[in-house]
Amino acid sequence: MIKILMIEDDVELAEILSEFLSQHGIEVVNCDEPYTGISAATTQQYDLLLLDLTLPNLDGLEVCKRISKQKDIPIIISSARNDLNDKVEALECGADDYIPKPYDPKELLARIQSLLRRYNKKPAQERGLPNKNNLFRIDHDAREVYMQNRKLELTRAEYEILTLLISKKGYVFSRESIAIESESINPESSNKSIDVIIGRLRSKIEQDPKKPKHIISVRGVGYKLEF
Template structure:
């Protein structure tokens, strides 16, 4: 299958460079400089993924992300020169699947596209689904890992439970801290990092080779269970 991508990018030179590069990998891109035309294109044709700039004429990219996500589950990669951390967090919370700050190498965009498409395909194809490695049983306040209940502190449970509920989504540090109601009881420095480290240990993984809990630099964490 040859992926067909929609791009909303007003930098026509960049759009052409990216389109030509991705074509080498049989990925075809249709770009719109006008965000309104780009949104309309989604109603006329099925695309496999959207590459979205934030600084666009006439409409902010975050508003576009919000509007598209309200009516479509198309994977979205934000490609933006806006380096404000708040933009990254808001974009991901509005439903973007990834955020790639400019400038970047086209090869990195290709890698991000393939990663997002793999996750999307897996989550939307019931025939390929496998049982989650982690299962949350809220009624018994228990989390099972590969069928075995984990021994967790209250704060560890709160953080891991929240990640499970947001499986495959990037969760900001602030959101995770807010989810851990018992965090203050532990009084640890760099409390969230310490908690994540302890949880990883109990899942048998390390920060250098994570399989389940992935650090998203400058933003937070993503669980892929």
């Protein structure tokens, strides 16, 4: 049976959708509070996340960003906020689909089924599974990174920075963007602190940390990953 997590503070709507989806072989677990939802999404196994944007205490876009950084799970945004900027930002934060409220539950069912079909066809390396052509493998559930099947012993900050660099191979990240994207790093951290973490990462993945071939410095900008 398909099991999805819903983060929706409209309890009546959640009950209606849960009852409808259960008739089509989909079990729904709803959290009406964002922090409870984040905890459930990142510590338990679900096939898909259905997320509202207008939530108490924490905006749904931030919820989407936090979950997508920690968990490899398909995400559908379900929201009455129809502003184009919200849609764009939701997709940039890790959402896979956006369905505006109100909608027919039949349309939601079709989108869930379509997304799960696409997701299950993703190449192995995109799901964090082993691939002989990939130097790195990320296990999002365990928050671990493997290099040529060797588990890297990483601090939380090192894990966040390395997976960020891996996510966009060849893309140059500024030190400022690295700090912003890493939850365990203060966005106001000095460039020096980022450089220190990069130095530690190089010592763990480079044959010669003084002549790095993977984490490359881009003068005046930041860092990129090559492999």
